[in-house]
Amino acid sequence: MPSTSVLQQEFASALRASQSHPPRSFRHWIEQEIIIPDGPYVGEAFRIERQPVHGLWIDQVDDPEWQDLVFTAVTQFGKSLLAHVFPILYHACELGQSVTWGLPNADMANTKWQQDFRPVLEASPTLRKLMPRSGSGSRNGSVKDDLMLANGSILHVQSVGESDSGKGGFTSPIGAVTEANAFSRSGGKSKEGDPLRQVRARARAYKRRMRRLYVEGTLTEDDALPWLLREDSTQSEIVSPCPHGCGFIAPDWDQLVGWQNARSEIEAARLSHWICPQCEKKITEKQRLKSLLDAVLLHRGQKIDKRGKVTGPRPETTRLWYHAKPWANLLLEPADIGAEEWSCEQIPEDTEERISAEKERAQFRWARTYRPPALDGELRIDRTGVAARAIELAHGILPNDVGLVSVGYDLGDHVGWFAVLCSRVNGSLHVPVYGQFDIHSDRARPDIAILSAMKEQLPFLRAGIAKAAGGSLRPHFVGVDVGHEQTAGWNFAKDRAVNPTQSLDQWVMPMRGRGETQMESRKYVCPKNTGSMIRMIDPDRLWYIEWVKKANAFEMHWDSDKFKFRVQQGLCLPVGTPGAISLHAGTKNVHSKLARHVTNERLVFEHVPGQKPRGRWHRFGNNHWFDCLAEAYVGLCRMGYQPPALPKQMADLDEQLATQETPAPDPQPTVDQAPISPNRKKINSWFQDQG
Incomplete structure (x- = not known):
């Protein structure tokens, strides 16, 4: 009957209206929605055939296994549209998700919106309906803060320089960063981690499999994004x-x-x-x-x-x-x-x-990182090369031809790190063991907790390290960094159970590195003469031992610039040659964390036309085992190891430091800062004669 026919038609119409439309794939969405807004193909549909390799990226976006997708390319390749604009609009328009929009600075949001996002939205008959209807970005207005599309999806602007309080209140499973180089280091107002981690943090409320981060940018330098993300990636x-x-x-x-x-x-x-x-x-x-x-x-x-x-x-x-x-x-x-x-x-x-x-x-x-021309002896150290320096000697075993053994400790409030370095007959070096241990500052004051943790290391130090042919050898030198918590290091070295007598040859020595990257902003300056405070000076002037009056303890000051260079140099030299450092045996990735520590600090030479290259250390992450190895290297030299000669540019670095401002003096007087009486000079001379 006619009435039944009308009822059936209305019911069918209602069913069609209530049907959910499953989201399209990224490829189908681009092919069906994107119209080129400008350029030689303006007004035409986006066709992957014009740049075939675009399809390789688009298909990877559709792969749910990827959580981070890093895109870098040559200029004029379309990377900003393909790796930033399109993914953001796909998640916001097609999937209805809000996105954390990472930008180098907040002022850039309006420029990006007006030049990249708005033209794409307006060119598409479907997407233009989703333009913001009120607030930021609506009615051709400028974008000063977060903007909301017509479907309710929010684009949350998060810039590098934004204060931490402006970042924590927004959560989204999707993040997208453009001009990634700007996200390599924190802005001046932020006390949180690096800016990229702050973008990631907005997705912490979502399960791991639901998160996704897009990173797009031009390659600039080895120590900047996006290149820093390459090592732990597919390297496709x-x-x-x-x-x-x-x-x-x-x-x-x-x-x-x-x-x-x-x-x-x-x-x-x-x-x-x-x-x-x-x-x-x-x-x-x-x-x-x-x-x-x-x-x-x-x-x-x-x-x-x-x-x-x-x-x-x-x-x-x-x-x-x-x-x-x-x-x-x-x-x-x-x-x-x-x-x-x-x-x-x-x-x-x-x-x-x-x-x-x-x-x-x-x-x-060429889509490469820029590397200045290498100077004579300049290092090209990388994590992969460091991690591959393992030899057949097992973990915790010294070689039979071992000479000297030295240990370096780097101490924090909650974790301590150590590394053992030994010399061999042929002049090469070997790392038989390194590790970390807990420091329970939650149970006691930091200085007490650190002292207690170090005393727990005594059985390991006294027992020594096993030799391949049998027996064991106790470390000849133990260096403890006092740059963080000096009282604990001093008290440990003064403990009679550790050092029965305090002398220049004591077993455990508090150490303080000086260099371009130290927290104290102190450059290393070696005294010219020994005296009441300065008790011993290295013939090469790379370390000296000082009596710290207020601590009633010895302390060794060392040139961190030079010894850290020697560690990295040793990790670049062919294994088995004088000065080369090898690592204990292990699986493929066993040394990956150590490799990160020793490459997270690099000596960078700035090339200025008409002048000598200027060197400065730059730190990019945790470097605790790097500090430990450098301290252990100092200990070997203190005990008589002869390292390879430093290259010319390190001598040039000495000349640079000599012409720079002299650092502020230590609180306690030294021989160069206070006059010494004739009787005191005789006493000092007697101490020197006694060794």
């Missing part, structure tokens, strides 16, 4: 088949040729072309396009055969690393890059203009 590489059948390849810097022999910029553009890194045959632009249509994202440890079959498991990490180099960028031809390369080479070396051009070449043109 974009590879594509060679047109000549060599297999899958990833041409880089050395494979762009032709421009090197050009006589002009125009000739450089004309001659530039890609070659295969394996067969070295020329690759035309048509061949490159066809090759990139079959590109594959190859993760760390995986292999791919000529047919494109990938073998090997995916790395055990939840962090994806996507790195697009010039080969993968079809928006630029070899002529564009070759002309710029030729122009860069025409600039005189050691000039400000050349340094700027080299930075531009590395960071923008």
Whole structure:
């Protein structure tokens, strides 16, 4: 009957209206919603075929296994849209989720919104309906704080310089950071961790599998984001088949040729072309396009055969690393890059203009971190190389040809760290054991808790360390850092059960490192002569022993710049050579944490045209075992170990420090600060004669 027909139609209409629409994948959402807002393809739908390797990234966004997705690429690749704008809009518009929007500064929010987000929303018939209807960003207004889309999703602006109180009240499972380099270090008002961790913290209310963080930025330096995230990631590489059948390849810097022999910029553009890194045959632009249509994202440890079959498991990490180099960028031809390369080479070396051009070449043109030209002896230390220095000697075992054994301790309120370093007959060094222990400052005052924890170390120190051939050897020197809690270190060294008599040769020695990165902001200055307070000076002037009157104890001051350099130098030299440091045996990742500690502090030389490079240590994270190894190294030298000579730039560092402002004196007088009576000089001389 007609009435039944109408009722059925209304019921069907109601069912259709009540149906839920499952969210589309990131790929489908982009293909169906995104309209290019400007540029040569303005008004056209976003097509992945224009830049085929974009599809590799888009498919990874759809993979729920990734929690962190790091995107870096050459300039003019579309990384800001693809890795920042699109993911934020996808989560906010399609999935209805709020997003923590990480920006270098709050003022940048309006610029990003007006230039990147608003045009994309307005160009799409569907997305423009979700424009903010009130508040920040509505009615073409500026964005000064958080903005809310029409569907209720919030974009919470979180900047690097924002105070901590402005960050803690917002929670969201999704975070997105642009210009990641700015998030490498905390802003001046923040007492929390680094800015990237603060963005992560907004997702702590959600289960781990629900969280996601997008990090986008240009590579700048080794000690800055996003490069710092690479090591614990998939370290994926974009590879594509060679047109000549060599297999899958990833041409880089050395494979762009032709421009090197050009006589002009125009000739450089004309001659530039890609070659295969394996067969070295020329690759035309048509061949490159066809090759990139079959590109594959190859993760760390995986292999791919000529047919494109990938073998090997995916790395055990939840962090994806996507790195697009010039080969993968079809928006630029070899002529564009070759002309710029030729122009860069025409600039005189050691000039400000050349340094700027080299930075531009590395960071923008080749998607690499900028590294200044290496000086003679300058270190190139990395975590992977450090972790791979294990030899067959088991954990806690000394080599049979052991000479001297030294231990260094670094102490905090809740945790203590130690490392043992021993010398061998051939002049090389070995780390048989290192570790950490608890300090219960929650049960007692920090100085008492630290002293108690150190006394618990005495059985380990007195028992010694086992030798491979049998027997054991007690450490010849034990250094205890007193930079954090000096009273505990002094009292431990003065304990008669530890050091029966206080002398220059006592077993346990309180130590205080001085250098460019020390908390006291004190540079190391070695006294010229011994006296009532200065009891012993290293012949190389890298350490000295001082009598601290107020503590009634000896204290060893040492040049942290030089000895930390020696530790890192030892971790770079070939294993078995004089000064080289090896590590005890273990599984592949057993030394990964130690590797982080010893590389979290680096000596950086600033290159200024017309001047000697200026060195300064920069610290990026925990370095406790690095301090322990440096202290142990000082102890070996104190007991007679002869280290390799320092390279020239470390001597130049001495000259720099000599011309800088002299640090404030210690509270207690030294021989250079107070006059000494003739009788006191005789007493001092007698002490020296007695050793």
